[in-house]
Amino acid sequence: MNIIRSARFGASTLIPKNCWSVVRSISSTELTKLEVNDKTGIAVLTLNRPPVNSLNLELLTDIRNSIKDAESNKCRGLILTSSSNSVFSAGLDFLEMYQPKEERLKSFWTALQSTWMTLYGSKIPTAAAINGHAPAGGCLLATSCEYRVMLPKFTIGLNETLIGIVAPNWFMNSYLNVLPRRVAELALTQGKMFTTAEAQQVGLVDDVVNTKEEAIAKCEEFIGLFKKINPYARALTKQQFRINHLQELEQNREQDLQAFIAAITNPSTQAAMGAYLENLKKRSK
Ligand SMILES: CCCCC/C=C\CCC/C=C/CC(=O)SCCNC(=O)CCNC(=O)[C@H](O)C(C)(C)COP(=O)(O)OP(=O)(O)OC[C@H]1O[C@@H](n2cnc3c(N)ncnc32)[C@H](O)[C@@H]1OP(=O)(O)O
Numbered sequence: 001m002n003i004i005r006s007a008r009f010g011a012s013t014l015i016p017k018n019c020w021s022v023v024r025s026i027s028s029t030e031l032t033k034l035e036v037n038d039k040t041g042i043a044v045l046t047l048n049r050p051p052v053n054s055l056n057l058e059l060l061t062d063i064r065n066s067i068k069d070a071e072s073n074k075c076r077g078l079i080l081t082s083s084s085n086s087v088f089s090a091g092l093d094f095l096e097m098y099q100p101k102e103e104r105l106k107s108f109w110t111a112l113q114s115t116w117m118t119l120y121g122s123k124i125p126t127a128a129a130i131n132g133h134a135p136a137g138g139c140l141l142a143t144s145c146e147y148r149v150m151l152p153k154f155t156i157g158l159n160e161t162l163i164g165i166v167a168p169n170w171f172m173n174s175y176l177n178v179l180p181r182r183v184a185e186l187a188l189t190q191g192k193m194f195t196t197a198e199a200q201q202v203g204l205v206d207d208v209v210n211t212k213e214e215a216i217a218k219c220e221e222f223i224g225l226f227k228k229i230n231p232y233a234r235a236l237t238k239q240q241f242r243i244n245h246l247q248e249l250e251q252n253r254e255q256d257l258q259a260f261i262a263a264i265t266n267p268s269t270q271a272a273m274g275a276y277l278e279n280l281k282k283r284s285k
Helices: 057-072 102-120 137-144 169-176 181-190 196-202 212-224 231-250 253-265 267-284
Strands: 003-005 014-016 023-028 032-037 042-047 077-082 126-130 147-150 155-157
Touching: 023 057, 032 057, 042 057, 042 212, 057 102, 077 212, 102 137, 102 169, 102 231, 102 253, 126 137, 126 212, 137 155, 137 169, 147 196, 147 212, 155 196, 169 181, 169 231, 231 253, 253 267
Parallel strands: 042 077, 077 126, 126 147
Antiparallel strands: 003 014, 023 032, 032 042
16 A cells, blocks of 8 residues: 655554545645645645735744645645635735744744745745735745746735835845846845736746636646656756755854844834835725
8 A cells, every 4th residue: 555654644644545536635734735636746735824825933834844744745746826816925924023022033034944945945846826916925935936827917026125124135046046137136126016927028937827727737737847857866956056045044044033133123124114014904994
């Protein structure tokens, strides 16, 4: 019998393969759902934190655990998507950063660092089915993957400067891994949010399709490209492309954390964030 061991069902829980329907849940929490297609071996991770999948400590932790679950279950690839019809992820949860408690702020940023390193450095092929807006941290998740497909009439980009904050190096590096340097610099300094069409034009997304189902199918097609490629050779090749960015953060984690805390707790950053949040709340009324 082909057995899959699910880390989050407990080390001793064995799930018999073939006793399940084609799509099978590997692990799920209140905030994420990780399902694998038994035929293709490709997993889909759905973010499910209504209304906008803003990334708080718990969601980040669940995303990281899910990536690790997909890897340890030897999935052939991982697709990130959202349960919302209009938002992929609204980026970092402002409530974690606005008037924060220091211990929670530290745990939050440390979880973001870990989640990024796990996703950006994952050995398995990764793809994002961007079925809604993807500002800031939402864009970071997407650009950390190897392939992106997006639905029309949404927006994506690193808009930090618009909020009065600075995207850390590793956010920029994820952007630079996808965009030409000049485009990245112009976009980052303006805090530009690209429409789907603009994103495709500059190469921020690889394809545009009309439905979430088509987006997942495109991601599966991308992951299928590696069917005949030795996974070990593939993973090492990907690692060589990304190792400098990963090491840069790994070796400077504490410094990066302290820079974040100093920047976020600065009264002028708090004032800018407060005004931005106020505006967001007014707009949503
Ligand atoms: C060199 C040294 C560097 C040191 C480091 C320094 C700084 C660190 C940098 C930190 C990096 C931060 C990156 C981020 O990710 S910041 C987050 C940026 N995100 C945004 O700007 C997105 C804001 N949201 C929107 O634009 C929209 O909500 C939307 C995503 C387009 C969706 O629009 P819509 O569907 O119309 O939904 P609403 O706008 O009505 O929102 C519903 C509800 O959700 C609240 N909300 C939205 N986004 C967030 C969020 N990111 N965090 C928390 N809450 C959010 C919104 O306020 C509404 O709430 P109410 O219903 O209660 O009003």
